[in-house]
Every structure is written in structure tokens, then in C-alpha cells.
Amino acid sequence: MGAWIMAGITFREAARRKILWTALGAGLALLAIFAIGLHYQMQDFDDHNVAPILRYQILSGMLLIGLYTVDLLAVVMTILTSVDTIAGEIASGTIQAIAIKPIARWQILLGKWAGFTGMIAAYVTLMFGGTVAVSYLLAGIAPQNPIRGAALIFLECMIALSATLMFGTWFSTLTNGVLVLGLHGLAFMGGWIEQMSGFTQSERLVTVGVVVSLIMPSESVWRRAAFEMQSPLAGSLQFTPFANVSVPSGTMIGYATTYIAVALCIAVCHFRMRDL
């Protein structure tokens, strides 16, 4: 019961904060720009009588770029909305009035996690659905395996959320934000290094990429999502965030799911023991 109350108040808090509406505004702007781009692209195709196969590949590439932007926006919004929730409330003392109520600390933390999860699910659904709807209505194309792709983007956000809550039980808001965004950047770099291995056939580059993915698996999850959603030709484009040179396996997705569970367990244990 206590966890549900915390989930509800967390959801309401996010809804009343400007950052969510700013993120929604940014998302709508993204959709508008995406729609304008697609519209002009379709006009150019008609003007230059482009071959259907080339049209399809270009539009598929544009769709994937749109979904990649949605992914980035969702992850950044996840981190920015949740970075203050534990760390900031501990620093300000706000958490004290809640922590002495007859609810366990794990309920407070998991309730907050559940509240953010609901908000992020709604955001990803809205943005992913909007991007797919725009591309389908204007260009008549849709991603391969859209449900699987959306679920993987959501999973990536959950990784960022769980890491943010975990570090929030240790560090201040600012340190927490820098740490999680830094780890996400590290994962991004790791993903590129792993893709390089496709050209150089370097085992050492693969190892570096895998180790980075184990530290922060968010980018691996995106690359799997891109692999699931892209057309085969788009995937063969090299040096893009969507290239299928080195596709993370199902085991890596299992690892990412376990990563969330472990991060939450660590967060609960530390939050339960620490002084408030």
C-alpha cells in the first residue's frame, strides 16, 4: 500500500514539474520537425522520380534517426526527472517526514521507481507511437518489430532510472546526474568501439566494448533495438548508431534486465541502512 502511495505521489510530482512538460514540448517539436522533414523528402522523391527501393531505404533510415532521437530524449528525460528524487530529498530533509511513517524504506524507494516507470512508459509510448504514426501517415513506412523496439527503448530508460536511484542513495543530486550521464556517455563510446571491431576484426576492441556494456548496458540495448527495427539494408550502413556490425545478443538483454534488478537491490539495501 505504502509503495503505491509513493508511486502515485511520484507520478503526480513529475506531472506537476516543468521538466516533464518541457520534455513533452521538446518531443512535440521533434515530431513536428520529423514530420516536416518527411513531407519535404516525399516531395523531393516525387519531383525527382526516385526508384521505390531507394525511397524505402532512405525513409527507413529517416525513421530510425527519428526513433534514435526519441531514445536519446527519453533516456535524458529519465535521468533529469529522477536525479533529484532520492538525493535531493535526503539533502533537504524532506525524506524525514516520510521515512518515519509506517512504511518500510524499500516501499519508499520502489514506490518512487514505480511512479517514474509509469511516467516513462507513458512518455516512450507517446513519443515512439507519435514517430511511427507520423512516418506511416506521411511516408507509408513502419519499423520492423515495433513492439520489441519500443520495449527495448523502455528497458534502456529503466537502466538509466535504476542507476540514477541507486547512485542517488549515495551521492548529491549534481554528482548523481554527472555520474549517470557520464556512464551513459561511456556506454555510447563503448558501443562505437565495439562497432569498429567489425572493420578491424580486433578481438581487443570487442573486449573493450563488452566490458563497457557490462558497466553500463544502455547503449547495447539501443543497438539491439535498432537491429530489431531496421530494414536489412539500413543496418548494413556502416558508422551509424544503427549499423548491425556487432549486434548485442539476447544474453546481453538478459544481463541488462538483471542489471536493473541488481541496481534496485543495491539501492534498497543502501537506502535502508543509511542515515537520513
Add this chain to the structure above:
Amino acid sequence: MRQGAIFGFLGPNGAGKSTSIKMLLGLVQPTSGHAQVLGASSNDVEVRRKIGFLPEDFRFYDWLTATELLHLHGRLCGLPKAKLRERVPEMLDLVALTPHRFKRLRGFSKGMLQRIGLAQALIHEPELIFLDEPTSGLDPMGRRLVRDVIRAQRERGATVFLNSHLLSEVEVTCDDVAFIKDGEVVASHDLHALAAGEMRIGVRARNISKEALTGLGTWATLLHVDGEQYTFTTPLAEYLPVILRHLIRSGADVYQFTPERLSLEDLFLRTMGEDRGL
């Protein structure tokens, strides 16, 4: 602590007052030993149904209205919605915030935040209430309101643990006090017994003989002499007429005889030492 009493917890800055409260509430873990409240471990979640707490410098989600805040805390305490519909307006009325019930906390003054914080601590009618500096930031009217609320809780049968810097507030509100110094309780007093006990007497008189002063030793102790001004202490109020009679009979010309009760501040300074600031 006596059940049903208002207990004042006093000590200088850094003595460990707030830390002690936090340990009793399970917010801070003791470095050694363990804390028990109402017969249960301070980490017991269920015992918190019987406990209310107003933290020092109460802060909460400032995007909530006063009504929403009380509903949230009531629900966290396990109150059913029907009960909350009665309790929330009652509590808003109790802390004189009914006109501001739909106002968001971000628009509240410090005093208003203290009052809504007090309301959230009392919403579930707790048996034991911890108040950490409940009157800080309040104007005299607000202080009086809080004092009345605290007394009303005692009338209801609740026990109140009051941590305050304002000795005058503690003196008029509390039944018992304890002094804490460097993390240890160094003295505790029943304030009602204290009120009937030791007194200070200011005397302005001429011609007090050495024999008269020696003879007074049975009932009073001479603290200070400054010309015609003498300061004594006496352990019992009943000795006052005896002391006055003794002085007059010994031939002293008494111009002034002013008994004063020993204040809590005197007691505090005597226990802590004059150089320790509050």
C-alpha cells in the same frame, strides 16, 4: 519519559538533541547500543503508527497544497479516506490554516510551514509526538497556538517529546525536562517540583550582623553581597517568612525582600556552565 506528560529536551548546540530524536525514530542508526520506543525497536515500522514527528525546519513537496499534504500523510499513516475527510479540515482548523487550504506550500511562510508540519505530525492522533523546535520561525501568536496545541495533545493523553531552544517556552509548556551535554543526559527535573522548590531572595537591608548571617544558614545560603544588597537562595518557599522574621529580630533594617523562583535558564546555565551558548 512519563506517559501523558510533555517532556522537554534541552542542551547546547551540538549536544545531540536532534540526533537523539532521529535515533529514536530510526532515521539515524546508533554507533553502539540500540533504541526502543513504546517498547519496540526504533526500526519497527508498525510502532510508527503511534508516533508523530515534526522535523526541525519542516520541508515538504512545495507543489502540494496544504490539503493535499495532509491527505498524503494521513494515507501514509494508514487512515481510511472517510476518516481523512473528517480529519483534514479539523487539522487545518487546529493550526489556523483553513483559509490557506488550497494554497501550495511554495507560497507558505516559514511559520505557516511549521504549522502545517505540526498538523501532519498529529493527523493520525499519535500516542507519542516528537517535536523538534516546533516554535522556531513563529511569531508570538503562532507560538501561543503551538503551545495550546501541545497542551491539547497532553489532555488527549498523548506524550510529547519537545526539543526546543526557547527555555521560556519549555518552562511554561513542559512537565519534565532533561539536559543533554556532549551526547549524555546530565540531569533531569520535574518542573512542577522545581517550581515549588529552590528560590532566590534579593534583600536590601542595613545593620545585618555577622551573627544574623550565620544564623540564617539553617534556611538560606548567602550568594552575593553588594553594599546593602544581599542575595540568598533557599531550598523551600516555606522558609521565606522564617528568614524575614530572623532578619528583623536580629536588628536588621529591611527595606526590600524579593523572593524569585529559580528559572529554567538559571538551572540550565548552572548545569551546562555559563560559557556554553544555546
